[in-house]
Amino acid sequence: MEQLLKEFKEDLAQFRKMTDKFYAKEVSVKEYKGFSGGFGSYAQKGGEASMLRLRLPGGRLEKEKLKFIADTIAKYGIGKVHVTTCQTVQLHNLSAETVCEIMEKAFDAGIITRGGGGDFPRNVMVSPLSGVEAGEYFDVLPYALAVSDYLLGMIKTVKMPRKLKVCFSNSPANETHATFRDLGFAANQDGTFDVYSAGGLGNNPRMGVRVAEHISPSEVLYYVKAMVETFVAYGNYESRAKARTRYMQESLGVDGYRTAYLEKLSEVKRGEDMTLHVCPRTVKKTEDGSRISGKRVIAQKQNGLYAVTYHPIGGVPKAEKFGEIYETIRDMEDVELRIAPDETIYVINLTGQEAERVLKVTDDGAGNLFETSVACIGASICQVGLRDSQGVLAQILEEVRKQDFADGVLPRIHISGCTSSCGTHQIGTLGFHGGVKRVNNVVEPAFTFHVNGSEREGEERFGDQWGVILQKDLPAFFVELGQAVQKEGITFDVWSVKNPDGLREIAGKYFV
Helix, strand or coil: CHHHHHHHHHHHHHHHHHHHHHHCCCCCHHHHHHHHHHHCEEECCCCCCEEEEECCHHHEECHHHHHHHHHHHHHHCCCCEEECCCCCEEEEEECHHHHHHHHHHHHHCCCCCCCCCCCCECCCEECCCCCCCCCCCCCCHHHHHHHHHHHHCCCCCCCCCCCECEEEECCCCCCCCHHHCCEEEEECCCCCEEEEECCECCCCCECCEEEEEEECHHHHHHHHHHHHHHHHHHCCCCCHHHCCHHHHHHHHCHHHHHHHHHHHHHHHHCCCCCCCCCCCCCCCCCCCCCCCCCCCEEECCCCCCEEEEECCHHHCCCCCHHHHHHHHHCCCCCCEEEECCCCCEEEEEECHHHHHHHHHHCCCCCCCCHHHCEECCCCCCCCCCCCCHHHHHHHHHHHHHCCCCCCCCCCCEEEECCCCCCCCHHHCCEEEEEEEEEECCEEEEEEEEEECCECCCCCCECCEEEEEEEHHHHHHHHHHHHHHHHHCCCCHHHHHHHCCCHHHHHHHCCEC
């Protein structure tokens, strides 16, 4: 690993050279995107600024890395930061010089940006409270970290058709979508994993194919290598639109895909010994006798310790918030942050007294379920985005807040600026993806409405597309929906069961 990191750092000179050429208008946006993505950076819409994606395996943000982010934000005056549905942190509106400098300094802080974009293994995802969550089947984080290190070694040696997302789930909550990603390991109560592959969100979404059951966690690297080799052998190198793993289900058929994968697995197992020997992790910190409760407080499985949830609206906290949180927790034993796939930040391993302090510094986040809604960064920044997800969420919240609805009257929603599902719109109770609609010969910003998606293991489903609503009508739609639910004094979840046609009746007024 030390030699690999040395090579990665040497490669940064190439990034700097190419970035200088791009901003000097010597290379095209397309050419630069194909190069820079592999370093975790893309030019933003308009080509006048860059973003940088910090690779954080499992969404884990220890104090040293948090300090680096906080210091970087302060030093370079960074004003926009986004926590993503792939459990990473993105820094936005960076100049050419700034993005190069931060990338180089991130290496020294233990943050590698390589493979943060492009046709590479992406950030390995993990259930955010793994290791501290009451009721989890077992702690999956150590296996995910080992896989992350293993996949880094492939970045310079294996050319895949497109990106590869690997994730681990510690319970049926399935927050990382292990059962429908490129490769997912879903924990079982007996301490084993079921393995799913060739799934994914976005255009032509697919549930994963279950290729193995009840495997020993010590064997996960065999399954990762088999996935990569199957993708290389059968993935589509000719058409980028069909170069994701899920399209192998179409080209090979589900049974054919499973057979192909298992053949590669057999070959891999006949090769080198890749057995993992992972020592179970323990939280050494003990309680201090203080107790706390509240809707943003979660009791950990470690007696007397707590996690505090913080959901910045749209996954976009005030940039200085990272510094404020660091100063609050810097002297707290074993405390760290975890970023969740729904853009929530957890601060874990807190005593009751410490949790009180963290609650205070994070009191600017979501105040109810609806405010924890998920949105991608949107078209104001993203090159391929069609609609401003962040802007429309802000518009909706502005009108809904005037109604003072009770918590739960409106559910969490998921908004993507296009069909790519970076806002995970396909698995939300209510979801939207951006586009346009021609109305009276005028092209209007609009969103396609998805209903009744679910990520929970055993209940997985992609939402049904019901129709298209103009962007300008979305605030009014949610106000009317909230008023209907509030009138009956129940939550949306209860109301939708009690009134199975109610949502369609209200939404139908807004479809175009």
